[in-house]
Amino acid sequence: MLRGMIPLLAYWNRRRSWHLALAAILLMVGGAGRSIYWEGVSIALDAEARRAFRAQLGGMDVNVVFNSILIxxxxxxxKxxxxxxxxxxxxRWSIWTAPCWPSSGxxxxxxxxxxxxxxx
Known part of the structure; x- marks a missing residue:
């Protein structure tokens, strides 16, 4: 899916396509990064190396980065x-109320x- 979305970033003048591509890419990067950090490192390293690695990156504070990407x-x-x-x-609609359009369903x-x- 990532391979299919990256070319759409070139169409910044087609704003809907661009927002779709960027949202999907950020969702994939944020999710994959979180999975690799929490699951991949656990599998690849032993307990002591894992603690040292996570201490270097700030432990749980790295979730701020992943959460920011998802936001x-x-x-x-x-948008x-x-x-x-x-x-x-x-x-008459903002980006915050757009998911409710149309109000009839x-x-x-x-x-x-x-x-x-x-x-x-």
Missing amino acids: WSAIHWL LLHLMIPENERG FSFDGLRDLWRNLRR
Whole structure:
């Protein structure tokens, strides 16, 4: 999935595609980094080396980095949802309220349009 998203970063002028790609990449990097740090290091190193390695990187404080990456990803997902609102209605919605659009229920029209535009 990462390989498929990286080329979309070149389309910064197609803002929906760019936000989709960046959000997905950040989500993958944050999740993979956290998994490698907590699980991969546990498997690869013995207990003493693992303690020394984690002490060098700040122990639990490294979670701040992973959490920041995931929050950054979430902001791009919210911005993508905001951009999927039709322009004539977008001014009444913020990125924080965009997931609630339309208020009558969830619509797949924006996702369908995004998918069609990506395939062109």
